[in-house]
Amino acid sequence: MKTIRQADIGAGCFLALLGLFILYAASNIRVGVERALSPRFFPSVLGFLIFACGIGLAFKSWRFRGEDPRIHWPDRQGAGIVVVSLGMLAAYIALMKPLGLPLSTFLYVTASIGFLKPQKWGTAIATGLILGIISYVVFIDLLQLSFPVGSLLERLLEG
């Protein structure tokens, strides 16, 4: 998919299928209490709308003959950075519960700054430490929000 037109044809077909799938899912909604408006009504209308828009978009783009703007895809290195960054975000979320917010924040921030700017590991560690500490002092301790503390930190604090 290099141009908007190609993307539109692809997305249109995808949306048409999605619309059909939603129509199918809507017909399977279990109606418990009977009320004037069935819980299936809105999902069905939307499923149909998405289906129709998908077909419309694909058809319109297919017939379109004019200046076709290119999609701004990243270069190979840029794509790599996006994928790794997303991976680190996923690791951050996954580690939040076992490691606790402060520690996972430290690890995430340090690792991503270090990855984005390998010359600046010192800055990376410093920023990671500051945000890790803020996450504990401000959010867990002061505002009393129940973010995971992590058993390591919990034991350290208990002494």
Next chain:
Amino acid sequence: MKKIAVGLIVLFSALAIAWAGAATAADFPKKRITYNICFNPGGESDITARIQEQALKKYLGADVAIQYKIGGGGALCWSELTQSAPDGYTIAGHNLPHIILQPMEMGDAGYKTLDLKNIYMFESTPNVLMVRKDSPFNTLKDFIDYAKKNPPGVVTVGGSGTSSANDLGTAELNKAAGIKLSYVPFGGTGSAVPALLGGHVTALMSYSPMVVQYKDKFKFLAIASEKRMDVIPDVPTFKELGYDIVEGAYRGVAAPPGTPDAIIKILADAFEKTMKDPEVKKKMDQNGFKTEFMGPEASLALVKKQTVEYQTIMK
């Protein structure tokens, strides 16, 4: 520098994972307890928790953090509770009829009624049927006669939520009086009020605190409790008027399944002391809440009794 950083990351991860272990229950509570509220801030559950907060901290001897987990009409909060660590540090407010009707009606609500381990049932709010001050109805009889005169479904009754005590109460009134009122659910007790003020519904089936709050705007036709409430002595009960309807919402707290009984007992004692605290009791009464004092066993018995009752109403 880079090597040190990478080293630190590896070291911390390894340490943290190696050091993870279970907490002991001997000297409970020794850290902050999270008290989850399953409905919007400002609603009945939230207000009760806020009234309890200070006293609860005092009697537990630990910090209590009130937190919201809103979604799926409470189902999210309760299914999360059943998956929390059974160490007593995570508890959640729960309500009847919600925790009974949700698993019954939705099939898979993410939790089962009896998964929730009852700690204490501390309050109830009986249903009250109310109309606008300037409406022609002065008694329940006027209202029922009006409903009988009109085609079925024309008379509308607003209330909080679907499958709530308001919803059930309206259904019971329909059955007992042989009428057909249309129940219109709103997103909460408060959001139904403008609908009655603006005359978009004929009446509201709401909870007792509304009587205290709206006594100069609404007339109260009947209350669905066993006896009249002290704070609103001039509102007759449905029973007095010849309709055998006792319905309302009960609120309490529950712990995850498998929480040791010793811990449940500590929590229940703290809640009991909180509810008997004169300051708390006074605020609850003033606001039209009916205080209840049901420990773990009594709460469980209530849940079982109500389950049978709701099943008969639903048929």
Next chain:
Amino acid sequence: MSFSFDHLIQGFATALSLQNLLWALVGCFIGTLVGVLPGIGPASGIAILLPLTTVLPPTSAIIMMAAIYYGAMYGGSTTAIVVNIPGEASSVPTAIDGYEMAKQGKAGPALAICAISSFVAGTLGLIGLTFFAPLLADVAVVFGPPEYFALMFMALTLIISLSGRALLKGVISMALGLMTALIGQDPLTGAARLTFGFPKLLAGIDFISVIVGLFAISEVMVNVESRITAISQKIGSWMPSWADIRQSMGAMIRSSGVGFFLGLLPGVTPSVTTFVAYDLEKRISKHPERFGNGAIEGVAAPEGANNATSTAGFVPLFSFGIPTAPSMAVLLGGLMMYGLQPGPMLFKENPDFVWAIIASMYIGNVMLIVLNLPLVGMWARICVIPFYILGPMIVFFSVLGTYSIRFLAYDVWVMTLFGVIGYFMRKFGYPIAPMVLATVIAQMMEMSLGQSLLMSQGSILILFTRPISAVFMALAFVSIARGIWLQIRSHAPEVAVEEVD
């Protein structure tokens, strides 16, 4: 409550006591912070701080809580402008043009205009509240379910102008947004919907996750892939020029009007009125193409509407004891902790209390502008922080904000997913704002339609026989017809202009 000068003067006397001034200032400060932190909106901000206010006498406490409430409204736009994280749906329209301005090195003027617009609208709103509250109170209850449905339906047609030339893509974006909001429990019957067998999805998708994902996360993705060094290379003058102020003055006043009148309706929150105000400015502008590319009116309008709506919310609160927004409900709940019974009686029987709050709001507005203008320089500087540091920080705050919605990692995963969706929407030229608007209105729209049908025993005619709802329905249909007509005439490819870099 009814107006009298004696009451107002008495109110000012109470509000100007040293103690109350101090708590108002503390409240304004905390409110600004709460507003700046993404994800922690005014409702949860007040709720978190409630226990701390119990040591105060009721009047001081509610003065402080009210200050947190409108302080948060001031702060909410900051992150939307400097780093493209709208922490609330109401800041989304601000982000559209505000972030463009920040990229052009004009974060300072954008932030300053926000503060000024908030001040102007807040004060105009207060004047309305002070003098006309009894007259306006009934407006709050005139709207029943059919009127709300018609209003929301009309609001959905704003998508036509939000989408620009890419109408079909705008509609798709809207449909997907509505779809997202339907996941979970049906508000009317409690049935589980579109959970595709995942019990977790029963919890529904919180729109904060959607917004933060679509805006902040996808923005970070786009920025890291192109390896930009900073959001903006320069910070120009941080003060707006007179030309800027002149240009946005009309927008401030108009949006105050729109925000105030719609804000009288319980349930119509700033998340709707800011979109309406933005759309209005775009429509009446002589150069609508500037919108989306850093139009200063596009920043002034939603901010004005935001504050006017928040102030208008006090009309039904003081007249009927009805909270119009979640944060109002928390405020009201706070009163109960003092053993006060919220409801119309409270405000009727304690005029001193009400007027002290109103007077303190005038003072609070002044405090906020004095407090916020000097901070503008500091916030604006965030834009020049090297992106390799700022990017991970944005992600950190986004994670923090979405996690604290319900303290579930699930909401953070949803945010990440919408970050990816937003990334592709940008690449393929889909407008993002319609999706946000749709996610915000969907539940209310369905609920009010269901309620209307219950009121009419299933007849859809109820939407057209009640005059107010008929007018809104007619406006909506005219708007749709116009949109379709414009679409048929144009032969441009489907690309949302403002979303393509």
